[in-house]
Amino acid sequence: MSREFTAEKKKLIEKEFPSLKDVTYLNTCLVGIPPLRAQEAYRTEIEELVDSHGSEDDFDDRRAAAREDLAWLIGAEPEEIALTNNTTAGMDVISLGYPWDPDREVVVYEKEHFANLADVLLRGHEGRYRLRTVPPKEHGLKADDIISQISEKTQAVFISSIQYSDGAMADLKKIGDACRQAGALLIVDAIQSLGRIRIDVKECNIAFLASGCHKGLMVRNGLGFLYCRKDLIEKIRPYHGGHMSFTKAISPYAHDFQGILPWHTDARRFEGGNLNDPGVYALHASMSLLRELGLTEIQEHILWLQDRFLHYCGEGAYEKYVRGDLPGGLMIFPFNAAYREKVRSIAEKHRIYGTLRPDNFRVCLNIYNTEEQMKDLAAATGEIAAL
Amino acid sequence: MFSKEVQDRIRDEFSSLGDVVFLSASFTTMPPRCVQDVLPAYTRKYLATLSNEEWEKWTGEEHAVCRREIAGLLGCDEDEIALTKNTTEGIGIIASGYPWTPGKNIVLPQAEHAASLHSWIPLTEKGIELRPVIPADPAHGITADEIIAATDENTEAVLTSIIQFWDGAFIDMEKLGRYCRDKGILLVVDAIQAVGRMKVDVRKWNIDFLACGGHKGLLSMDCSGGILYCRRGLEKKITPPYNGMDGTTKRSHIEEPGGCVLHYREGARKLEGGSSNTLGAMMFAEACRFIDSIGIAEIEAHILGLEDILLEKLGDLRQIRVAGDKRSGIVMLDFAPEERERVIGILNRYKINATVRADNVRFCISMVNREEHMDILAKAIEEIRN
Numbered sequence: 001m002s003r004e005f006t007a008e009k010k011k012l013i014e015k016e017f018p019s020l021k022d023v024t025y026l027n028t029c030l031v032g033i034p035p036l037r038a039q040e041a042y043r044t045e046i047e048e049l050v051d052s053h054g055s056e057d058d059f060d061d062r063r064a065a066a067r068e069d070l071a072w073l074i075g076a077e078p079e080e081i082a083l084t085n086n087t088t089a090g091m092d093v094i095s096l097g098y099p100w101d102p103d104r105e106v107v108v109y110e111k112e113h114f115a116n117l118a119d120v121l122l123r124g125h126e127g128r129y130r131l132r133t134v135p136p137k138e139h140g141l142k143a144d145d146i147i148s149q150i151s152e153k154t155q156a157v158f159i160s161s162i163q164y165s166d167g168a169m170a171d172l173k174k175i176g177d178a179c180r181q182a183g184a185l186l187i188v189d190a191i192q193s194l195g196r197i198r199i200d201v202k203e204c205n206i207a208f209l210a211s212g213c214h215k216g217l218m219v220r221n222g223l224g225f226l227y228c229r230k231d232l233i234e235k236i237r238p239y240h241g242g243h244m245s246f247t248k249a250i251s252p253y254a255h256d257f258q259g260i261l262p263w264h265t266d267a268r269r270f271e272g273g274n275l276n277d278p279g280v281y282a283l284h285a286s287m288s289l290l291r292e293l294g295l296t297e298i299q300e301h302i303l304w305l306q307d308r309f310l311h312y313c314g315e316g317a318y319e320k321y322v323r324g325d326l327p328g329g330l331m332i333f334p335f336n337a338a339y340r341e342k343v344r345s346i347a348e349k350h351r352i353y354g355t356l357r358p359d360n361f362r363v364c365l366n367i368y369n370t371e372e373q374m375k376d377l378a379a380a381t382g383e384i385a386a387l
Numbered sequence: 388m389f390s391k392e393v394q395d396r397i398r399d400e401f402s403s404l405g406d407v408v409f410l411s412a413s414f415t416t417m418p419p420r421c422v423q424d425v426l427p428a429y430t431r432k433y434l435a436t437l438s439n440e441e442w443e444k445w446t447g448e449e450h451a452v453c454r455r456e457i458a459g460l461l462g463c464d465e466d467e468i469a470l471t472k473n474t475t476e477g478i479g480i481i482a483s484g485y486p487w488t489p490g491k492n493i494v495l496p497q498a499e500h501a502a503s504l505h506s507w508i509p510l511t512e513k514g515i516e517l518r519p520v521i522p523a524d525p526a527h528g529i530t531a532d533e534i535i536a537a538t539d540e541n542t543e544a545v546l547t548s549i550i551q552f553w554d555g556a557f558i559d560m561e562k563l564g565r566y567c568r569d570k571g572i573l574l575v576v577d578a579i580q581a582v583g584r585m586k587v588d589v590r591k592w593n594i595d596f597l598a599c600g601g602h603k604g605l606l607s608m609d610c611s612g613g614i615l616y617c618r619r620g621l622e623k624k625i626t627p628p629y630n631g632m633d634g635t636t637k638r639s640h641i642e643e644p645g646g647c648v649l650h651y652r653e654g655a656r657k658l659e660g661g662s663s664n665t666l667g668a669m670m671f672a673e674a675c676r677f678i679d680s681i682g683i684a685e686i687e688a689h690i691l692g693l694e695d696i697l698l699e700k701l702g703d704l705r706q707i708r709v710a711g712d713k714r715s716g717i718v719m720l721d722f723a724p725e726e727r728e729r730v731i732g733i734l735n736r737y738k739i740n741a742t743v744r745a746d747n748v749r750f751c752i753s754m755v756n757r758e759e760h761m762d763i764l765a766k767a768i769e770e771i772r773n
Contacts, residue, residue, distance in 0.1 A: 019434040030439050039430055042666075046423055049608060050403045053740050054415035085472040085612070088631030088661025096483075096628050115661050118630035118649055212662060220433065221446075222612065222664030239628045240479025240506040261505060273475025273502050274600055276664065278608060353437035 002304035004371070009293055009301075016289060017368045024373040026354040029164065029192055029330055029364035032218035034286065041285035042220075045278040059277055066280045069287035070225050073295070074190070074209060075200035080233070082226045082270035083280060087191050090210025090226030091116040091158075093270050094187060097236040100129040104155035107184075109134045109141050113164045116189045116210070120158050129155060140168025140323025147178045156185040156207075161199055162192035167331050167362070168324030169197070176205030185232075191215050195290060196366055197328050198299050201227055208232070213279070216366065218286045223279035228267045238263070242273035298367055302329040305365045305374050312378030329365035339387040350380040388692045393681055394757060400677070401755045408760045410741040413552065413580055413717055413751035416602050418670070421677050425669045446665045453668035456675035457614050460683065461597065462588040466654030469615040470663045474579050475502040477598025477615035478546075480658050481575055482506035484625040489514030491543035496529045497521045500552045503577035503598070507546065518542075528556025528710025531563040538566075544573040549587065550580035555717025555749065556710035557585070564593030573621075579603050583674070584690055584716060584753055586683045589616055596621070601667060604753065606674035612667040617655040627651075629660025681754065690716035690752045693761050697752075700765035706772050716752035720768055730771050737767040 005013070014021075016035035025033060067081040084090045096119070100106075106129045108120050124131035132149055134141070141163055150157065157179055162169045172188065179186040185207035193199055195216025201209055209227040213219040228236065238245060246269075247262045263269040290298065306327050310317040321331045335343050337359040344356055352373075355362035361384060363377065389397065400419035401409075409417055436442050454468040461468075471477045487493070487510055495507065497519035507517055520537045522529045534545055545567055550557045560576075567574040575596040581587050583604025589597055597616035601607035617625070627634055634657050636650045651657035678686065694709075694716050701707060708719040722730050724746045731743055742749040750764060 023437065025437055027437060027439060027442075030442060031433075033434065042426055042430070046418070046426055046608065049415075050417065050423065053404060053407050053409055054411055054417060085476075085664065086631070086661030088629050089472070092629050092631075092660065113632075114635060115631045118635055122626070122630055122649055214662065220429075220664075220666055221662045222667055224661070237509065239483040239509075240475055241501070242473070242475035242505065243501040245505070246501065261508060272479060272506075273473035273613075274602060276472075276612070276667075355439040357439075 001300055002307045003297075003300040004304050005293070005297065005301045005367075009297065012292065013368055020368050022351065024350065024352045024376060025368060026352060026363035026365065026377070028196070028215055028366040029362055030215070030355050031221065032195070032215045032366065033368065034218045034220060034282065035289050037285040037289060038218060038282040041282040042278050045281045062277065062280055062284065063275065066283050066287075069284055070227075073194060073287070073290070074227055075202050076227050077230065079266035080227055080230050082228065082267035083275050084210070084224040084226050084270065085222055085276060086212045086224040087115040087189055087210050088119070090224055091187075091189065092119045093226055093236065093238060094208045094210070095119045095123045096239050099235060101155055102127055102129060105130045105132040105151075105153045106156045106158060107132045107134065107146060107149045107154055108158040109146070109163075111136050111141070111163065111165050112158065112160055113189060115191070116158055116160070137168075140166050141170050142168070142325050143171040143174040143178075146170065146175050150178050150182045150184060152182060154179075154182050154184040156187055158187045158189075160189040160192060162197065162328040162330050163324070164192055165332075166323050167328060169193075169326045169328035169330075171325040172199065172204040172206070174325075176203075180205045192330060192364070193328065196298065196302050196364075198295050201229070213283055217283065218289075219279055219283045223276045223283060226267065226270055228270070233267055233269070234265060236270075238270050238272065240272045241269070244271040244273060244275065245269045293367060301367065302365045303327060305329065305369050305371065306331075308371050309374040309378055312375050313381065330362070332360040332362045333381045333384050334360045335384055335387060342387055343384050346380050346383045350376050352377060352380055388758070389681075389685065389689045393685070397681075397754055404755060406738055408737065408739045408763050409755050410739060410750040410752060410760075410764065412584065412603055412753035412755075413555070413749055414603070414742045416604070416606050416608070417755060418606055418608055418674070419677055422606055422670050422673050425673050426666070429666050429669055446663070449665050449672070450663055450668050453672040456672040456679075460582065460587070460675050460678065461616055462590050463616055464619065466656070467616055467619050469617065469655040469658040470668060471598070471613040471615050471659070473502070473613040474577055474598045474600040475506070477613050478503045478575070478577060479506040480615060480625070480628060481596045481598070482510065483628050484658075486624060486626075487513070487515050488543055491541050492516035492518045492539070493544045493546060494518045494520060494534060494537045494542055495546040496534065496548070496551065498529065498551060498553045499546065499548060500577065502579075503546065503548065515543075526708055526710070528554045529558065530556070530712050531559040531566075534558070534563060535566050538570065538572060542570070542572050544575055546575045546577075548577040548580060550585070550715045550717065551711065552580055554708060554710040554719050555580070555715045555751070557581075557713040557715035559712035560592040560594070562712075564591075568593040580715070580717070583678055583683075583686075585687045589618070594618070601671050601674070605671060606677065607667065607670040612664045612671075614671070615655065615658055617658060619654065622655050622657050625658065627658050627660065629658075631661035633659040633661060633663055686754050689754060690756075693752050693756055693758065694718070696758055697761040697765060700761060701768060706768060718750050719747050720750070720771065721747045722771065733767055733770050737763050739764060739767055
């Protein structure tokens with residue numbers, strides 16, 4: 001279902017993103033723009049630290065609030081959420097710490113983002129599991145491309161909820177059902193979806209999910225999180241641990257050097273050392289905006305924008321620009337590499353900011369975009385296609 | 388001791404402290420105004436950087452500047468610095484990524500901080516012995532000689548904090564480092580209690596790996612992340628636990644013959660995982676510039692000068708503990724656990740911000756302190772003792 005935001009919500013967004021007033025910002029797939037309330041949260045956090053002379057003592061409460069926010073976002077429980085610094089950190093906790101069976105397979109798409117692909121490949125190369133790779137798909141990855149590779153030998157599937165390379169959104173629920181039937185773990189890099197397109201980890205049978213918070217969650221880079229299904233938490237040995245990872249502070253001269261450590265039994269065991277607390281504070285602020293707007297309404301608005309864009313492009317646009325199983329508000333517009341500078345000029349003329357790559361232009365729709373901008377984007381992509 | 392001009396500048400940069408006697412730099416930090424001012428500058432730039440090319444250029448440059456500034460402070464080259472999340476992560480990369488040899492041992496003070504200690508404990512399952520060192524006199528803290536005495540021909544590494552978090556013991560790093568290098572033992576250090584307060588020289592001290600967070604002597608904040616120094620060449624032996632965009636090049640790997648070979652970036656950047664923390668990097672760089680503008684040798688001299696004054700005022704050294712081979716500007720005062728609330732009351736009355744534990748209080752002198760603070764602290768200690 002697609003539907004535009006109400007006038008009241010549009011007004012709220014205008015107020016929260018004044019810097020975007022005169023531009024069409026379509027680069028949330030690179031970095032999101034923090035709303036004013038998140039910018040304010042960073043400032044307040046520094047002021048509070050300074051004013052209290054470093055004696056703030058509500059860090060635990062703030063971190064707990066952020067875990068609750070993230071659990072709400074993906075339909076999990078707060079105990080299943082660990083705060084990290086980026087997607088890679090979350091993914092690597094799993095690929096390095098899970099007790100893999102070396103004789104079983106891990107399925108991964110070859111065009112995945114490096115944030116999870118690099119480590120998945122490396123651990124496979126180390127012999128922790130067998131790799132089964134899915135070759136690039138011209139029209140984007142679909143659930144069936146993955147499902148056809150799943151067998152009784154499969155122990156896990158690594159996949160991005162939306163592919164960063166071409167915006168393809170595979171049907172996660174369908175993959176999750178197939179994983180359930182095969183007894184395989186579904187591991188998701190969700191950074192291109194969260195804050196824009198809903199993901200429910202229980203509904204999709206997701207075992208692990210990792211994301212940074214600097215795209216759709218609209219916090220600056222340096223904060224991420226990991227969801228770990230409750231029954232799997234204690235199977236994973238964190239590769240490092242700090243005072244945040246343990247149930248109690250261990251007094252010097254009382255350390256146990258035999259490997260028995262009082263790890264948290266919940267996902268906090270994956271939070272080693274100091275966290276990015278101003279980021280945590282800003283995340284809570286950003287999430288309050290998402291709560292006000294409503295996750296369903298946000299998704300509907302984004303899909304409505306994509307509908308409008310496709311409408312302005314004319315017949316055949318859906319088949320041309322929507323890859324994978326479902327629309328996810330992220331699209332690419334290929335061009336001949338020789339025309340890259342011309343594409344840049346077109347984007348500049350329309351004041352459109354997307355990701356300019358060597359041979360395609362990537363755009364990502366978010367809460368701060370409007371129908372007028374979709375009309376303009378359709379005009380710009382028409383000019384690109386005509387080159 | 389600082390000149391009046393420098394003292395005035397520091398008072399201005401840390402004006403928010405007012406009449407508070409801040410002696411908690413071993414726990415957290417007070418960012419100077421110049422570091423606080425990074426946030427609005429960063430926000431303006433962030434909001435104005437809308438294209439991927441500008442973004443990559445800007446963040447790449449800021450991260451490079453940060454590595455360069457940190458390298459200047461530590462006496463190494465920028466390609467030996469990786470940006471990390473915190474001390475724990477930096478130490479964890481070394482503990483879990485270096486190919487430690489089963490049957491060998493790693494020597495470390497028993498009282499190391501959890502941030503650096505616990506990453507090593509899983510190595511025991513791979514047949515690597517962890518050999519904790521307990522000082523002969525815990526009140527005096529650990530020394531370089533005691534660590535050296537615990538090593539043998541099977542020692543592969545020594546892990547230690549330069550300054551121990553628990554009691555402020557400052558280990559003679561020159562002695563320890565020379566010994567380790569001569570014996571072919573790797574020296575891994577947690578430097579968070581030293582960097583920004585004491586002059587740390589990774590070359591002179593023969594340090595192989597150094598991890599540090601930004602929220603103490605480096606005058607940044609929790610959001611700033613951490614850094615990892617890796618002596619040039621050693622990174623080649625490490626398989627990073629984190630493998631993402633920042634540590635690898637963008638070349639495709641999957642179709643290469645022989646399997647999945649990752650192409651890492653040159654130098655310590657190989658050890659950087661996913662997207663780095665640009666705000667933190669900018670804060671680090673500004674803090675380094677600020678420290679450099681005063682001079683790390685001058686800061687160290689100022690801190691130790693103030694400690695001299697404090698000790699002189701106290702007269703009877705038995706009142707406080709000064710641990711380790713060298714003085715570090717960190718002193719401890721023990722008390723009976725039942726006295727804790729009374730101690731807190733006295734410190735509050737004197738507006739002293741320090742680290743109060745169950746049965747001791749840790750005072751950490753830093754660049755923000757002045758002679759008058761030592762007067763106040765001495766009076767407070769006397770009152771606690773009486």
